[in-house]
Amino acid sequence: MSFNTISVVGLGYIGLPTAAMFASRKKKVIGVDVNQHAVDTINRGEIHIVEPELDMIVHAAVKEGYLKATLSPEQADAFLIAVPTPFKNNDSQIPEPDLTYIHKASEAIAPVLKKGDLVILESTSPVGATEQMAGWLAAARPDLSFPQQAGENADVNIAHCPERVLPGHVVRELVENDRVIGGMTANCSARAVELYKTFVQGECVITNARTAEMAKLTENSCRDVQIAFANELSIICDKLDINVWELISLANRHPRINILQPGPGVGGHCIAVDPWFIVSKTPEEARIIHTARKVNDSKPQWVIDKVKLAIADFLQANPDKTAKDITVACYGLAFKADIDDLRESPALNIFIEISKFHKGSVLCVEPNIELLPSNYGRHLSSMNNTLHNADIHILLVDHKEFKKIRPTSGVIIDTKGVW
Known part of the structure; x- marks a missing residue:
C-alpha cells in the first residue's frame, strides 16, 4: 500500500525537518503540534527553530501545497510520532522517563486511524515504549487489530525508528544517514522501510522494536561515557596544573x-x-x-x-x-x-x-x-x-x-x- 498522505505529530527539531523532507518529495504531509505559534509560523512558510537549509525547504513545501500544520490529527496513511520524552518530576536519584507526550499523541491519532495505516514512534524512548504505545492504540481502537494481537495480519502496522541526526546538520543527515527500522513484525518493518525510502539514501537496517529502541540509547550512552572521561580528565589536569x-x-x-x-x-x-x-x-x-x-x-x-x-x-x-x-x-x-x-x-x-x-x-x-x-x-x-x-x-x-x-x-x- 502506498503512502499518499503522511502525518508527523510533533513539529520540533526532529519532526519539522522530517515532515519537510517528505513534503519535498511531493508527498502530502500534515504536521501536528499543540503549539499554536509553531502551527501558524509553519503555515506562513516560515520556521520556528534554527536549522540550516530547513527554512527554504519548508517555504517551498508550504507554497506548493505539500505541507500544512494543524493542531489536531487528520486521516493519513502513515503517522510518525516525534514528541518529547522528558523525565517525571520526582525526587528519585535515577530519573524516571515520562511517556505522557507519547500517550497523548497516541490518543490524538487513534480516532483517525484506519485499516492499513502505519504508526512509527520516532521519539527516543526507553525499551518497551513502542509496545506500550501499541497497547494504548489498541485500547482506544478495539475495532482495529494491532501487531501484538494479530501479528503479520494486523490492521495497523507499528514500528520504532529512532532519529540519528546532529543539530545543525539535520537536513543532510536525515537523507544520508543509515536508518534503524524496528518493526513489531516483519511486515511492519518492511512497510516502514518503504516509507523512509521516500527520501532516505542511507541503508535502512531492519531489527525488532526493542533493539531499535536500545540502539539509539546505546549510541548516546557511549558518547556520554566518552565525554565523561574527557570531563574527568580536565578536572584531574586542573588539580595537577596540566x-x-x-x-x-x-x-x-x-x-x-x-x-x-x-x-x-x-x-x-x-x-x-x-x-x-x-x-x-x-x-x-x-x-x-x-x-x-x-x-x-x-x-x-x-x-x-x-x-x-x-x-x-x-x-x-x-x-x-x-x-x-x-x-x-x-x-x-x-x-x-x-x-x-x-x-x-x-x-x-x-x-x-x-x-x-x-x-x-x-x-x-x-x-x-x-x-x-x-x-x-x-x-x-x-x-x-x-x-x-x-x-x-x-x-x-x-x-x-x-x-x-x-x-x-x-x-x-x-x-x-x-x-
Whole structure:
C-alpha cells in the first residue's frame, strides 16, 4: 500500500525537518503540534527553530501545497510520532522517563486511524515504549487489530525508528544517514522501510522494536561515557596544573586513541537524557553508564566553583571593590556550538546559577537567539559591551563567533579550550 498522505505529530527539531523532507518529495504531509505559534509560523512558510537549509525547504513545501500544520490529527496513511520524552518530576536519584507526550499523541491519532495505516514512534524512548504505545492504540481502537494481537495480519502496522541526526546538520543527515527500522513484525518493518525510502539514501537496517529502541540509547550512552572521561580528565589536569587541551592533543597522536574534548557538562535532548533510560530500566547492571552520567552532571558545579574562586581572587587583588563591582560574563547558552537549542544546556544552567549567587552584573552573549525566555528575567548583552565591561569572562560554548574574538583584559575561564 502506498503512502499518499503522511502525518508527523510533533513539529520540533526532529519532526519539522522530517515532515519537510517528505513534503519535498511531493508527498502530502500534515504536521501536528499543540503549539499554536509553531502551527501558524509553519503555515506562513516560515520556521520556528534554527536549522540550516530547513527554512527554504519548508517555504517551498508550504507554497506548493505539500505541507500544512494543524493542531489536531487528520486521516493519513502513515503517522510518525516525534514528541518529547522528558523525565517525571520526582525526587528519585535515577530519573524516571515520562511517556505522557507519547500517550497523548497516541490518543490524538487513534480516532483517525484506519485499516492499513502505519504508526512509527520516532521519539527516543526507553525499551518497551513502542509496545506500550501499541497497547494504548489498541485500547482506544478495539475495532482495529494491532501487531501484538494479530501479528503479520494486523490492521495497523507499528514500528520504532529512532532519529540519528546532529543539530545543525539535520537536513543532510536525515537523507544520508543509515536508518534503524524496528518493526513489531516483519511486515511492519518492511512497510516502514518503504516509507523512509521516500527520501532516505542511507541503508535502512531492519531489527525488532526493542533493539531499535536500545540502539539509539546505546549510541548516546557511549558518547556520554566518552565525554565523561574527557570531563574527568580536565578536572584531574586542573588539580595537577596540566593543560588538558595539550594533553589530549598529545594522547590522540596514538593511532588507536581518540579522546573527546571536555566542556562545562553535557546537554541536549539526547546525550544528557538517553543514558538515564537505560539506567532506569537496569539500575544494578548499568554501573559505568550511571557513573558517567553523574560525572557529566557534576561538571557544571565544578565550573561554578571556579567562578566563585575567580571572584574571591579578584576581590583579594582589589580590596577597594565589593562583589557588586564585579561584572561576570557568560559566552554561550546553547547546549552545543552554532545552534539555538537550550534543552538540558549546562551553559544555561551555569548562567542561571551565577545570576542567583553573584551580587554584581551578570552579562550573557548568545549569538543564536534574539531573546531569552521571559522567565529567566535577564537580557542578552552585545558582544562589544560584554568584552569591554566584564571582569570575569566564562566561555561556555564554542560558537564560531567566539573563535574570532578574545577578551583583552580580565580573568578568563575557558571551558572549551578556545581562548
